[in-house]
Amino acid sequence: MNFKKKILTYTIIPLxxxxxxxxxxxxxVISDFMVSYEGECDPEIESCFVDCxxxxxxxxxxxxEITRHHNEIESLCGEDITDCEAANSCxxxxxxxxxxxxxxxxxxxxxxxxxxxL
Amino acid sequence: MICxxxxxxxxxxxxxxxxxxxxxxxxxxxxxALIVGSFVFLNGRHRLENKLLFAISLCYxxxxxxxxxxxxxxHSDTLLFMWSFYGILQGLISIxxxxxxxxxxxxxxxxxxxxxxxxxLLAPIFVFAPSNLHLSGFNLAWCDAFQFEGEIYKNYYxxxxxxxxxxxxxxxVKGYKIADSALKKQLILxxxxxxxxxxxxxxxLFIATELAEMGVYSDSRLExxxxxxxxxxxxxxxxxxxxxxxxSVALLAPEALTFALLALVASxxxxxxxxxxxxLTSITLALTALAGTILIRSVRKEVAQRKELEILTGKLEKAxxxxxxxxxxxxEFVSIASHQLRSPLTSIRGYASMLLEGxxxxxxxxxxxxxxxxxxxxxxxxxxxxDYLNVxxxxxxxxxxxxxxxxxxxTVSHIVDDIRRDAIKKGLVLSFKSDLSAKGVVHAxxxxxxxxxxxxxxxxxxxxxxxxxxxxxxxxxxxxxxxVVDTGIGxxxxxxxxxxxxxxxxxxxxxxxxxxxxxxLYVAQKMAREMGGDIQAFSDGEGKGSTFRFTLPLQM
Numbered sequence: 001m002n003f004k005k006k007i008l009t010y011t012i013i014p015l016x017x018x019x020x021x022x023x024x025x026x027x028x029v030i031s032d033f034m035v036s037y038e039g040e041c042d043p044e045i046e047s048c049f050v051d052c053x054x055x056x057x058x059x060x061x062x063x064x065e066i067t068r069h070h071n072e073i074e075s076l077c078g079e080d081i082t083d084c085e086a087a088n089s090c091x092x093x094x095x096x097x098x099x100x101x102x103x104x105x106x107x108x109x110x111x112x113x114x115x116x117x118l
Numbered sequence: 119m120i121c122x123x124x125x126x127x128x129x130x131x132x133x134x135x136x137x138x139x140x141x142x143x144x145x146x147x148x149x150x151a152l153i154v155g156s157f158v159f160l161n162g163r164h165r166l167e168n169k170l171l172f173a174i175s176l177c178y179x180x181x182x183x184x185x186x187x188x189x190x191x192x193h194s195d196t197l198l199f200m201w202s203f204y205g206i207l208q209g210l211i212s213i214x215x216x217x218x219x220x221x222x223x224x225x226x227x228x229x230x231x232x233x234x235x236x237x238x239l240l241a242p243i244f245v246f247a248p249s250n251l252h253l254s255g256f257n258l259a260w261c262d263a264f265q266f267e268g269e270i271y272k273n274y275y276x277x278x279x280x281x282x283x284x285x286x287x288x289x290x291v292k293g294y295k296i297a298d299s300a301l302k303k304q305l306i307l308x309x310x311x312x313x314x315x316x317x318x319x320x321x322x323l324f325i326a327t328e329l330a331e332m333g334v335y336s337d338s339r340l341e342x343x344x345x346x347x348x349x350x351x352x353x354x355x356x357x358x359x360x361x362x363x364x365x366s367v368a369l370l371a372p373e374a375l376t377f378a379l380l381a382l383v384a385s386x387x388x389x390x391x392x393x394x395x396x397x398l399t400s401i402t403l404a405l406t407a408l409a410g411t412i413l414i415r416s417v418r419k420e421v422a423q424r425k426e427l428e429i430l431t432g433k434l435e436k437a438x439x440x441x442x443x444x445x446x447x448x449x450e451f452v453s454i455a456s457h458q459l460r461s462p463l464t465s466i467r468g469y470a471s472m473l474l475e476g477x478x479x480x481x482x483x484x485x486x487x488x489x490x491x492x493x494x495x496x497x498x499x500x501x502x503x504x505d506y507l508n509v510x511x512x513x514x515x516x517x518x519x520x521x522x523x524x525x526x527x528x529t530v531s532h533i534v535d536d537i538r539r540d541a542i543k544k545g546l547v548l549s550f551k552s553d554l555s556a557k558g559v560v561h562a563x564x565x566x567x568x569x570x571x572x573x574x575x576x577x578x579x580x581x582x583x584x585x586x587x588x589x590x591x592x593x594x595x596x597x598x599x600x601x602v603v604d605t606g607i608g609x610x611x612x613x614x615x616x617x618x619x620x621x622x623x624x625x626x627x628x629x630x631x632x633x634x635x636x637x638x639l640y641v642a643q644k645m646a647r648e649m650g651g652d653i654q655a656f657s658d659g660e661g662k663g664s665t666f667r668f669t670l671p672l673q674m
Contacts, residue, residue, distance in 0.1 A: 023199050
């Protein structure tokens with residue numbers, strides 16, 4: 001009778017604890033998730049995404065979108081990928097993807113390959 | 119791994135590049151939610167609706183905490199762990215809102231089946247929260263997980279918000295149909311508050327995150343507009359508590375006002391960025407707190423006194439009712455007893471009269487004297503019984519009046535002539551004078567009028583040891599006044615105030631007359647008032663004589 005009356009309390013609280021434990025284990029303990037970041041890109045040889053480096057857009061920069069498993073990139077670069085050369089390629093990686101800008105779908109976000117420079 | 123474009127937060131939640139409105143929207147709404155939720159809960163822990171409102175405010179506060187964490191922290195693993203609670207908290211807010219509205223309207227718990235439905239709706243959110251269906255990755259460049267959020271999962275918990283809005287609307291409409299006028303007003307306030315909250319919270323959040331994911335905005339900053347719905351909801355709750363004493367909370371308006379003022383002043387900290395501004399805000403906050411405390415204390419004191427007074431009034435009212443019942447019982451007893459006494463008294467008086475008239479032969483002097491005493495005592499007793507019966511009739515509203523036109527001065531003159539013999543026996547001079555400009559015709563019950571005049575003149579004879587009694591008739595505008603003026607024992611001002619009360623006799627009455635029920639003047643005044651007139655008493659003090667004025671409206 002009491003269980004029927006308090007069924008929400010008796011189920012929701014354990015569910016919250018269980019979900020929190022599983023989430024903590026997955027995301028914090030074993031870090032089983034992908035990370036994406038901006039990799040280096042040369043607009044003369046690759047189709048790069050282009051964006052402003054500051055709010056006034058006084059300078060532009062080029063990048064590719066790299067998606068890789070968290071543990072893989074962490075083992076290569078540590079906590080911070082800034083200035084980590086290994087982060088810019090997918091060499092020796094099982095779960096890695098480099099996304100280049102597609103002028104057909106991404107339109108203005110792309111800096112197309114300059115054919116004259118090839 | 120860390121978001122490489124951002125720096126670690128200051129003071130746990132502060133990042134200088136965050137929009138200022140972010141703190142204003144988050145902190146104000148969470149402050150209000152926690153204050154109202156905790157206050158309601160602490161004032162009525164046993165009530166289901168109080169517990170559920172507290173649960174909503176807790177879930178909302180946890181959501182705000184996580185959201186601020188997202189905006190300021192940079193570690194991808196902890197951010198994803200926190201992110202996994204978004205859906206759970208939004209799902210719980212939806213279900214608790216439905217549950218809360220049901221408990222508020224019907225003042226009872228939902229059925230077991232409905233609870234199972236709630237659990238069934240929540241189950242997918244819990245089960246898939248840590249899975250790839252919800253979150254598969256993290257964007258280190260933008261420091262968010264929008265692009266890795268599973269569409270099905272996100273759409274499901276947003277859809278649950280819409281389900282809650284529809285379910286609540288149905289409950290409110292059904293409840294409104296059966297509610298009384300006070301509850302109807304409460305339901306309107308409650309309905310507007312909670313629907314606005316759910317609508318802004320779920321739809322604006324969804325739109326903001328969609329726009330961020332699509333790249334229209336660099337972040338989900340639009341979401342803070344969705345949080346103002348909670349502020350409106352809590353304001354509505356405040357009105358319900360103060361105006362309708364909902365949730366069994368006796369919150370006073372000054373308390374609510376003080377809290378609101380403090381919240382308003384404190385919220386300035388979120389956008390004041392100069393030292394002078396911070397100092398001025400702190401001083402204003404301290405002064406507001408001080409003034410608010412004084413105001414709350416004085417109002418609480420007044421409320422406590424008023425409550426005490428209400429309790430005493432209630433007790434007095436109860437005692438008064440009890441007294442009325444006892445008075446009625448007493449009158450009934452007196453009435454029954456008087457009726458029982460009247461019949462034997464009539465026999466005693468009749469036989470005494472016959473004995474005195476010689477119907478049973480001539481009586482010797484001693485027997486004659488004894489029979490005269492019996493006749494006089496039984497006459498007095500009959501008068502007392504008549505008084506008791508009159509009181510009973512007046513109180514029961516059974517006194518009957520037979521109205522007719524008659525000449526009052528003539529009636530008074532006849533009565534004075536009849537009674538004069540008694541006055542002379544006592545060595546008093548009883549005279550009648552008239553100074554009437556009109557004929558002196560009145561429309562009243564002649565029998566009752568005579569009874570009143572007999573009563574007043576006999577009273578004067580009783581309480582006048584020596585001197586004169588003058589009955590004076592005069593008129594004033596539309597009234598005829600009969601003054602019975604004596605040179606008797608007089609009355610103090612205190613006695614004048616009480617002399618027309620039931621069983622009331624002057625303090626000095628026993629010095630000259632031990633008989634008397636204390637009902638004669640009470641009955642006389644009641645009868646005079648019933649006929650449109652009145653009786654008033656005047657005296658210059660004890661030993662200085664009295665005047666009783668009997669007034670009746672003149673028949674024009």
